[in-house]
Amino acid sequence: MIKGKSWMAIVIALMLLTVHLTSSAQTVHAAAGEETKIAATLFVLKNESEVSNAKIHWAPVQGATAYELYRSENNAPYTLLQTLTGTTTDDYELNIGNTYKYQVKAYAGTSLLTSAVSPECTPYSLPEDLTTFDNTTQSTLKLPNELKVGDTYYRFNFVQKPTGGFGEMIQQTSTDDITYGDDKVVLSYTDHPDLANSKFEGINILYHAPTNKFVFWAHYENSTDYTLARVSVASATPGEDFTFHKSFRPEGNQSRDISIFKDDDDSAYLISTANNNSDTILYKLTSDWLDVDHQVSVIYQNQHRELPKMIKKDDIYYLFSSQAAGWYPSIPLYSSATTIDGDWSELRTIGNTSTFSAQSGSVMRVKPDTGNNVVMVAYRWMFGWAGTQNGTTEERLLPVWFSDGYAFYDYFDQVLYHTSDDVVVPVQNGKLLSQGKPATAQTATGTNPASYANDGNYQTEWVGTGSSWPHWWKVDLGSVQQLNNVQISWWMQKGSEGFYKYKIETSTDNVNWTVALDRTNNTSYGFTSDNLSNTAARYVRINMQNAALHNNPNNWYTPRLWEVKVFGSGTN
Structure with missing residues (x-):
């Protein structure tokens, strides 16, 4: 993260670990492409009981002056719904149990440029016992803790020294993922010379089953400045103390905002912003996840992206990131690739130009590992906004939907969800x-x-x-x-x-x-x-x-x- 996002950023990262794992002008630097993709997500109108409305998005097409939107119900021929210049619209009062697909055609005048068909969607009745995430107030996404070994759940909290900087890493355990206790210090600033005067940001803790180890990666800096630009790595057998291995610059490159992505074959990758956040570099980790094996690619060069987060959906890799803008809301962009070591698409726009008053953040499945529904947890660093009286940090939950390498999200005041049933239902306050x-x-x-x-x-x-x-x-x-x-x-x-x-x-x-x-x-x-x-x-x-x-x-x-x-x- 950029200079200044220090311990508050750590608090937010740890909130994600202990909650998500337990519970010039403002220009968009992403051009329209020559093709388009279209996708729809179902939503419920406020105070209604049927998830029978579709919000439809498609990617802008270079040179297009108008779009025609068509709908097919139960595989019947497509019928024209409307002609418009925008790239999103709503379709209301669909029939429960029927299947719907949408087709968009992009035109330049009367010339057809390209077309695309959406994945299928089927309206349904609103399930019971859903949890509400309210984007209009301070809310927290409560997902199951993925750090479970045997019958024990683990989570970790971090405490600063009185003089500032990293003090202790405290382990807590639970048997039900509800009540946590048995606090134990598993890493201290006295355990390694690199920890005596340090701070961590962008903390990632994963379980490596082949070696039965928790593996810790984080952006590492001095407690007082941002001159080191390193990563750090530590590991521990579950329940035991962590061993801090080292802090270093991967292959000699600066590293600030980071995340770790685990692929389906259990290989893991470090995604790192370098060269004062101007570049984004992808590294493959060693088989034990304790070191960098080699640099895979420079995904972005001179793009000034932050907080890179990757997810794999339908065998396609998606990388989301925020524009470097200090604490303030910034432009979200993403790109995609069919192979992680292959070519990545151009950066593409998603949502609005301010991430709906937030910064692009974590992207995750509501049902960890196997779920189909994906959400973006965007961060509102309001304590760093001049002129505001709200000295806190909040999250905004944005449901994400996909279509063959393209991603879309939009804003809803409320989002209903159920983790074990893999349910996400956006709530819209009217037509x-x-x-x-x-x-x-x-x-x-x-x-x-x-x-x-x-x-x-x-x-x-x-x-x-x-x-x-x-x-x-x-x-x-x-x-x-x-x-x-x-x-x-x-x-x-x-x-x-x-x-x-x-x-x-x-x-x-x-x-x-x-x-x-x-x-x-x-x-x-x-x-x-x-x-x-x-x-x-x-x-x-x-x-x-x-x-x-x-x-x-x-x-x-x-x-x-x-x-x-x-x-x-x-x-x-």
Whole structure:
């Protein structure tokens, strides 16, 4: 991690170990490709009992000016649902038990560029006894502890010295993965000269069955700075003390953000950011996982990616990462490969441009090892955000769906899940009412009209002219609708990130306006999700009062928006 993400990063890493194992402008540096893939995930509308709605995403196609979306039910011929310029839409009120596939066709004018068909999906009734992850408040994903040997579960906590830096690694055990105790110090700063004045980040602890060892890998630094850029490795027989083996630079390369990926054949790989986080390098570990065997490839060069996390899905490798941006929300990207030592795809966009006010984080199966459902746990380092009163760190849970080398995720206020049954159900607060509806703004450039902010594409933006504030953007829903939720993807400048003070205003006649929600106290960067109550309107106006930049008292931003989504219980 970059300089500054020290012990708080360790706390978050350990939360994942003890919870997941136990319980220039902001430009997207990823071009559209010449092909596309399409995938759909099923979701439930809030307070309903049928998982009978599909959120459909497809990859943007270079040169495409429009997309046609088709649907097939029970393998019947495809029928046209809609023509649109965006890359996502919803399909509602599907029939329980029937099977659905979607086809997208990309056009440049009247010329067909390419097409793709989605994997099949089957709507179902909402299961009982699901756990709720609430993205609107501090929540924790509770997954089974994978560090189980025999009948004993193990987890590890880390304690700092009073003077700072690594102090002790404490082992706890359990027989039911619920109650943990029998605290035991299994590694201390006095055990090895390298530990006397050190800190760990990006901690990975895995069980290596052939040698019956826990293997520990982490980013290693001095307790006071980030000049070493090393990895560190230690190991232990379960229940016994750890042996710290060494800290080193793999093949002489700097190493900061790291993760360990275990493949199906039990070979393991170190994924490491190098050269001040400008490069991402893949190394294969030795068969006992205690050292680097050789460098496999430089996956990214001069891309400045952080927090690399890999997962294998349907025999394809996916690598997710965040943009280097300090503590602030940043652009998520991913790439894929059919073989781990082969060529990787170009970096591709996913989600919106701020990871929905977070940074790309861990990617994992809800049912460890064998599960089909995958989620992204994105990190909100809010204690490092200027201007916010929330000095904590939170997680955002983003369900991930895949199609032949392409990955997609989107934001939902709540996500329901059940680990042993491998169930993930996103919950959406109403139907999407605003996409493709007539939009206007106080001003707009000729190349970035108001319609770009509700076209169903997180990578296109409305841009106003000049820097006059306040500034408004407005959508006409076509008729009076009951409104439930408004989601806004805000523009930010990398290095000068800012949050917006705004009001959501509504009207039934486009003349008389009511402030439905005053958010001039907002301090969230990059993305907001606001729930509304007792609000019926035809017109919705985002009245941007000001933007507060974390490193400049003056707001020099040009008013602009990536995407506005208005949800409600009216007709779509």
